[in-house]
Amino acid sequence: MNPKAEELVRDPLFQVNALLWLAQPLPDEKVFREFGVSPLGIHPLLHMRRFAVHAIAPMLLVPLDVRLAAQNAGIPIQEGARPDVVLSRERDLKFLLVECKASSFGPGPSKSVEQARALMIAAGPRASEVFAEQVKAALLSYELPDSACAGMMGTLARVAEEMHARGLPAGPLSTLGLRSSETEVSVVIDSELAAFLGVQPGAFKFIALEPGDDPRPLYFIPYDPDAQGSAEETAFCRAVLFRRMHASVVAAIGRAFPPTERIFEHGAVLNDAMFGMYGHWDNKASAKHMRDLFKQFMTAIQQSVNSELTGAIAFEPGRGWKVKIGDEDAHEAIIDALTRFSAETLTAQPKPPIELFDVLEDDEPQAPSSN
Amino acid sequence: MVEPALGTIHGRHDMVRRFDGYVSDQMEELDERKLKRPLVKTFLLELLNGVRSCTDAALKDILARRHVSVSQIEEGLFLAADGSGQEMGIVERLRPRILALYSTVKSAPLRTWVTQFVRPSPELDHVWLSGLTFGVLWGIMRRLSRQHRFTRLVFTHESIFDIEGQVPEEQEEEEEAPTPPADDDEREIVERRDTRVTLVDRISEIDHRLRNLQELYSPFYAISQLRFPSPVGRGGHDFFDDGQVTNRSESFRDHRSHVLFVVRIYERLLKSTEEQTWYSIRESVSAPGAFRRIVGAPVVIRFREPLRPEVFDYWVSATFERKRGSKFRLWGQPIRLGPTKVHVYGADRHLWQPLFLEFSAKGCIAIVPNGTCGNTVHRLVTNIQRYLDPGARTFIGDRTYEAVVEQSAEGVPYEPEG
Numbered sequence: 001m002n003p004k005a006e007e008l009v010r011d012p013l014f015q016v017n018a019l020l021w022l023a024q025p026l027p028d029e030k031v032f033r034e035f036g037v038s039p040l041g042i043h044p045l046l047h048m049r050r051f052a053v054h055a056i057a058p059m060l061l062v063p064l065d066v067r068l069a070a071q072n073a074g075i076p077i078q079e080g081a082r083p084d085v086v087l088s089r090e091r092d093l094k095f096l097l098v099e100c101k102a103s104s105f106g107p108g109p110s111k112s113v114e115q116a117r118a119l120m121i122a123a124g125p126r127a128s129e130v131f132a133e134q135v136k137a138a139l140l141s142y143e144l145p146d147s148a149c150a151g152m153m154g155t156l157a158r159v160a161e162e163m164h165a166r167g168l169p170a171g172p173l174s175t176l177g178l179r180s181s182e183t184e185v186s187v188v189i190d191s192e193l194a195a196f197l198g199v200q201p202g203a204f205k206f207i208a209l210e211p212g213d214d215p216r217p218l219y220f221i222p223y224d225p226d227a228q229g230s231a232e233e234t235a236f237c238r239a240v241l242f243r244r245m246h247a248s249v250v251a252a253i254g255r256a257f258p259p260t261e262r263i264f265e266h267g268a269v270l271n272d273a274m275f276g277m278y279g280h281w282d283n284k285a286s287a288k289h290m291r292d293l294f295k296q297f298m299t300a301i302q303q304s305v306n307s308e309l310t311g312a313i314a315f316e317p318g319r320g321w322k323v324k325i326g327d328e329d330a331h332e333a334i335i336d337a338l339t340r341f342s343a344e345t346l347t348a349q350p351k352p353p354i355e356l357f358d359v360l361e362d363d364e365p366q367a368p369s370s371n
Numbered sequence: 372m373v374e375p376a377l378g379t380i381h382g383r384h385d386m387v388r389r390f391d392g393y394v395s396d397q398m399e400e401l402d403e404r405k406l407k408r409p410l411v412k413t414f415l416l417e418l419l420n421g422v423r424s425c426t427d428a429a430l431k432d433i434l435a436r437r438h439v440s441v442s443q444i445e446e447g448l449f450l451a452a453d454g455s456g457q458e459m460g461i462v463e464r465l466r467p468r469i470l471a472l473y474s475t476v477k478s479a480p481l482r483t484w485v486t487q488f489v490r491p492s493p494e495l496d497h498v499w500l501s502g503l504t505f506g507v508l509w510g511i512m513r514r515l516s517r518q519h520r521f522t523r524l525v526f527t528h529e530s531i532f533d534i535e536g537q538v539p540e541e542q543e544e545e546e547e548a549p550t551p552p553a554d555d556d557e558r559e560i561v562e563r564r565d566t567r568v569t570l571v572d573r574i575s576e577i578d579h580r581l582r583n584l585q586e587l588y589s590p591f592y593a594i595s596q597l598r599f600p601s602p603v604g605r606g607g608h609d610f611f612d613d614g615q616v617t618n619r620s621e622s623f624r625d626h627r628s629h630v631l632f633v634v635r636i637y638e639r640l641l642k643s644t645e646e647q648t649w650y651s652i653r654e655s656v657s658a659p660g661a662f663r664r665i666v667g668a669p670v671v672i673r674f675r676e677p678l679r680p681e682v683f684d685y686w687v688s689a690t691f692e693r694k695r696g697s698k699f700r701l702w703g704q705p706i707r708l709g710p711t712k713v714h715v716y717g718a719d720r721h722l723w724q725p726l727f728l729e730f731s732a733k734g735c736i737a738i739v740p741n742g743t744c745g746n747t748v749h750r751l752v753t754n755i756q757r758y759l760d761p762g763a764r765t766f767i768g769d770r771t772y773e774a775v776v777e778q779s780a781e782g783v784p785y786e787p788e789g
Contacts, residue, residue: 025668025768035764035771037673038733047769053664056652210731213709218729218738220650220665222716243704243716247725250702254723255493257436272725275665275740276652339702 005180005215009145012227013219013237015100015178016084018206019143020220022046022187023053023087041208042217045187046087049197051096054088056221056277060097060122060130066168070117073166076109081118083140093136094196097123098176101144102228104152107159116159123171139172139196146177146188153190172196184208185215220275223293225286242297242343244273249301250338258325265320266294300346305337307348312337375475377458382445386461390473390623398606398621411623413630414472414485415498415614417641417746418464419722430464433495437488453484468641469498469634471627482615493723498614498637499749502526502756503765505594505612507776508633509581515785516600518575523609525596528589528761530564531698532686533679566590566761574600589675589762599629602787612753628787639779644745647767647775651741667741668768670748672755673734675762683711683732686759691715699754701726719747734763 008014023046032039061080062070070077083097099119105112122130123140142152156173163170174196177188186203194201209215222240229237248269256262270278270290278290298321302313312334314322325331340349375389390411400406418425418433425433427443434441434451439459441449447464451472459481460474474481489495500508512522568590570577585591600607601620608629609617616633618626650667678686689697691705703717703726711732718725724743729736735755739748752765752772765772 020665026671027766027769027771031766031771032673032764035673037675037762037764038677040671040673040734040736053666055664210709210712213712213731216708216714218714218727218736220738239706240714240716243706244725244727247703247716247718251718251723251725254718254720272740275650343704 002180002182002209002215005185005209007230008215008233009178009180009185010102011229011233012084012100012102013221013224013229013233014216015143016221016224016227017217017219018178018185018187019046019085019087019098019100019176020053021217022206023051039208041210043205043207045199045204045206046096046197049089049199050091051087051089051094051197053085054095055086057082057084058086060118062118062121063126063129066121066126069166070168073168075117075163075166075168076114077121078111078114078118081115081122083119083122084143093134095123095127095131095135095138096193096196097138097140098143099140101142101148101152104142104144104148104155107155113155113159116156117163117168117170120156120160120163120170120173121168124169125171126169127171137196139174139193141174141176141193143176143178146179149175149177149188149190178206179203180209180215182209221277222274223290225289226283238293239344241273241293242346245269245294245297246301246338246341246343248272250335253323253325253331253338254335256325256331258327258331260325262323262325263316263320264298264323266291269298270294297343297346301338301341304341304346304348305334308337309333377450377461380444380450380461383448383463386444386448386463386473387624387627390626393475394618394623394626395621398604401606401619409475409477411618411626412474412476412478412481413616413618413626414474414481415465415616415630415634415637416470416472416485416489417496417498417614417744418468418470419494419496419744419746425467427464430470433492434462434488437492437495439488459484465631465634466638468638470495471630471634478617490721493721496722496744496746496750498634499746499753500610500612500614500633500637501749501753501765501772502593502595502612502761503752503772504637504640504749504776505597505610506592507773507780508597508610508636509594511780512597512599513574513578516574516602518578519573520600521571522574522577522600522607523596523598524570524577524594526566526568526570526591526593526761527595527612527757528564528566528593529758530682531758532689533563533682564590566593585762589760591761593756593761595757601625601629612757625787632783632785632787635783636776636780639783640749640776641745643775643779644748644767645739647770648737648739648745648748649741649743650738667739670737670739670751671734671766672736672752673764673766674732674760675764676760677732678711678759680711680732683730687713687730691717698758699751701728703728705730719743719750721750722747 021042022044024044025047026044029039059080059082084100085098087096097119119140123138127135127138144152153175160170160173172192174190174193176193179186179188184205185207187206188203189201191201207215219240222244223237249264252262305312316322342349375393380386380389394411431441438454440452441462443449449462451460451462452458459476460472463471465471595612596609598607598609603625604621606619608626616630620626647668648670653664653666687705690699690701691703700721702720703715705713705715707713713730715728722744725740726743727738755763767775
């Protein structure tokens with residue numbers, strides 16, 4: 001058993017990113033063998049079944065009449081819900097709604113059950129109305145550790161049974177389990193999901209594990225303030241988010257032409273770091289949390305750079321952090337200070353010694369033999 | 372000898388005529404093996420964000436920022452001089468994204484000058500023809516040329532990260548020197564793979580054996596130069612992996628046609644790479660504002676042989692821990708995820724565009740955010756073949772890199788002179 005993998009299969013952010021990788025256009029393993037190169041190790045099962053990412057965390061509203069019916073029946077239901085990912089297959093308009101959970105929950109009254117009811121409606125006979133586009137078949141799937149799938153399915157079945165009994169149009173249900181072993185993390189597909197995808201039920205390799213390696217793939221979604229991950233995973237995700245913000249700032253300064261100035265405000269940098277997801281965050285508390293992280297990061301960068309280049313970065317209320325670049329020398333000095341700032345420790349790293357190699361690398365081209 | 376007299380060129384037609392005269396005379400010198408003047412060379416450069424909206428005035432500004440002064444001859448054609456005012460060549464905007472610098476300055480000072488103004492510029496880059504791209508171009512050239520014609524291929528692979536034991540910086544620097552001393556008693560023995568093979572033979576002969584050679588010895592995948600034989604006479608046009616093209620034919624007109632042919636393919640390759648790889652959140656057309664999906668495709672590079680842990684470590688440290696980066700021109704702060712696995716959420720430090728990478732002993736995965744130039748991908752592929760694994764294969768999404776290049780070449784007109 002790979003202890004890291006065992007921990008990660010419970011982490012919602014790993015689960016979301018795993019799901020996104022399962023839907024990425026990647027070659028089949030046999031292609032790598034044909035070319036005689038090392039296989040990638042990631043098996044994109046959903047892409048192979050021609051499912052693509054349709055939406056990330058879309059808000060799916062329960063039709064008003066259904067909400068009224070639920071109210072009349074005394075069944076609490078959320079007004080709308082955001083499944084973590086919706087995948088769709090264009091050729092037959094199948095929609096797969098996936099909600100990630102660290103563990104299963106019981107059928108008693110809870111926010112999770114209210115959310116499940118809303119998701120079941122979205123994946124039910126009224127799906128086309130909810131999505132405002134043609135849906136020929138939909139399925140709700142909970143992604144969670146394989147060991148929790150049976151319990152989860154029991155809860156969902158009871159919740160659905162109750163809804164059917166009251167005439168509420170709930171859709172079909174399934175689970176997508178994540179299972180880790182010494183050599184791989186696999187996805188476990190139940191019979192409902194298998195029929196929907198057109199595969200046999202069972203376990204399919206998602207990612208091969210090399211001895212001693214952390215199984216995490218590159219993260220598309222690096223951070224989610226709403227996700228309830230472990231402290232270690234939260235710290236890791238924050239480190240990734242900071243690195244992506246760092247890359248955004250460094251790249252913008254690198255492309256600047258002095259004399260000029262650049263303003264960094266939370267919206268642009270966070271959107272850059274999150275593939276544009278930040279702009280769509282509805283949860284105000286989460287958005288504020290993200291802004292606070294940005295502020296923490298920029299304050300640290302400001303202190304670090306200004307300790308070497310006095311006044312290079314200044315905060316302007318209402319605008320953001322302004323980086324002033326006077327001339328080419330100042331530009332180079334700011335790039336040097338920025339690139340030595342550590343997104344890990346939020347402090348400056350010492351200057352590496354100037355190397356003869358560096359000078360030649362930049363000044364002496366390789367000369368091929370032609371006159 | 373007819374000098375091109377760059378300063379008096381007054382238009383494209385005149386430029387072609389002058390360079391034609393120059394190379395025609397030069398063929399006689401080549402015949403007599405008494406080459407008195409430098410060959411005509413073209414340097415192909417990619418103009419970042421070189422959409423049609425980049426006017427000639429904007430182009431002049433880009434070059435001026437790198438201390439290249441240009442005076443306009445006509446639309447998209449300029450006389451270029453270095454900082455001291457010395458005429459260096461003619462710059463032609465061949466395609467919206469590609470510039471060609473034609474010059475008769477000697478190779479060494481010309482390359483130094485070009486490198487000095489391209490390296491620090493986030494708006495200019497070399498055209499990067501990887502070994503895999505050359506593999507496809509070889510196939511095209513083979514179909515276009517008569518089989519008895521001679522061609523020339525150069526294969527270059529230097530395992531600069533594969534060094535036994537602790538290596539001082541100077542050794543790597545030593546490998547950078549253009550012409551290492553032939554007999555230096557002081558020179559240490561460095562044991563690592565270092566291949567530079569030049570193959571000159573008839574196309575049919577090479578065609579017959581190349582696949583076998585590649586299977587036997589993987590550096591034969593790392594094509595770094597390829598000659599397109601000239602259909603108008605002897606010689607041809609030598610394409611280098613960093614976008615230099617040396618004319619060894621008797622017709623500049625033919626040289627320019629070949630340059631244009633490859634450039635058209637390359638420009639389509641860039642567009643195709645960007646269209647497929649750029650990751651972004653895109654709103655649904657049917658329900659704007661409601662649904663956002665991730666679009667894009669990873670670039671996957673896989674090695675023929677996994678790197679040894681010490682080679683992997685040296686590659687990562689040389690790439691990310693040097694002051695100005697290394698051959699790969701990448702910046703980032705690696706996250707260690709195992710003995711031979713790191714994640715880098717960093718940037719291309721030449722074009723200053725974000726780039727997310729996973730490096731392992733078995734290969735590399737790149738996530739290219741929306742807006743990052745396709746050239747970054749082709750430089751990465753070129754460098755991996757040259758310095759890490761000549762037989763590495765690349766995939767853009769679920770398609771092979773070669774398939775993308777082949778598709779880019781489809782329908783591109785081949786219009787040689789003659």
